[in-house]
Amino acid sequence: MSEDKGSSNIPHFDGKHYAHWSEVMENFLRAKGYWGVVERGLGEPIDGTMLSDNQQALLDEARLHDHKDSLKRKYGGNEKVKKSLCNMLRREFEMLEMTNKETISEYFAKVTQVANKLRSNGEAMTDTKIVQKILRTLTDKYTYIVVSIEESNDIETMTVDELQGSLTMHE
Incomplete structure (x- = not known):
């Protein structure tokens, strides 16, 4: 060998x-x-x-x-188990919100972890979906930054890494 x-x-x-x-x-x-x-x-x-x-x-x-x-x-092989797991992960993804104690990096890690679990179970999880989720669920202190990002960028083509870079720069 x-x-x-x-x-x-x-x-x-x-x-x-x-x-x-x-x-x-x-x-x-x-x-x-x-x-x-x-x-x-x-x-x-x-x-x-x-x-x-x-x-x-x-x-x-x-x-x-x-x-x-x-x-x-x-x-x-058990599609019912996969479907149930995907439903649970979808709910977890929908319920995610940034807390005041979290940093941008910590929140992105949390969202990305759930998104990757969904992907590995066959769910279509695009960067656009993740970017939109993050922008909707940041804390209030990021509201003006979110507005600025949405005005100056095409959210439909923005990657998760690009968003994280922009938000980290403002953090």
């Missing part, structure tokens, strides 16, 4: 956010050149067949594919 392949950190599945972990794992396996084995799989050898090291490695990867499918059925 080459140093490159042996030194990588394999993404750990903690039993939560299967969809996100699955995407990370697929990218990891594609980058290492193993994804083809996952997609194709391999048949089990006839009892008593001697396998080369390479054949054994391929067989082990095929077995990993079977385990992956098992994880998908257990954690990723």
